Amino acid sequence: KQEVTQIPAALSVPEGENLVLNCSFTDSAIYNLQWFRQDPGKGLTSLLLIQSSQREQTSGRLNASLDKSSGRSTLYIAASQPGDSATYLCAVYLRGGYNKLIFGAGTRLAVHP
């Protein structure tokens, strides 16, 4: 059974710091991996999708890496800003069937001025 774990559960940092959020999964036979952002009381916004054949994706100040063999992904946020404050969710797509997503519990990030 696939399980996704995110560390740390919560993080509070001053503005300007570079951050690393960690995600691990128990079964390396995943299809793709996706990072989402969730603001309080809101739906999910997709940040980065890493396909199974890729090792990383970049968008602006965000970089996500994927190492399927070790069952790990990291989300790197450069030069953090207060607007980055949110919960960051890691999710893996399982192979086959109906595009099933398994989510981690998330990392709650607070960036203070």
Added chain:
Amino acid sequence: SQTIHQWPATLVQPVGSPLSLECTVEGTSNPNLYWYRQAAGRGLQLLFYSVGIGQISSEVPQNLSASRPQDRQFILSSKKLLLSDSGFYLCALRVGKEETQYFGPGTRLLVL
């Protein structure tokens, strides 16, 4: 591009009352549709998915049911709510063979 609407945004219901949450989509046809629940302090859990009208698959045994009466409408229901049904309910869709899911704004349900 596709849009997902969820109604209502917030709901407070007593234990034992019925439930109906609605998800409607625009801008796409024949999507795969999904219902997720996010309980306090926990990750999102897939409850139901649907590949077409009248086709519903359940992921976990529970007090809830789902229906898809129209191509772009997905409904989550319960005959009698439990305290444990409280949470944030998200509807999502997948278009064709796209490798990502798109999420709606969610419905926050509090059962008292």
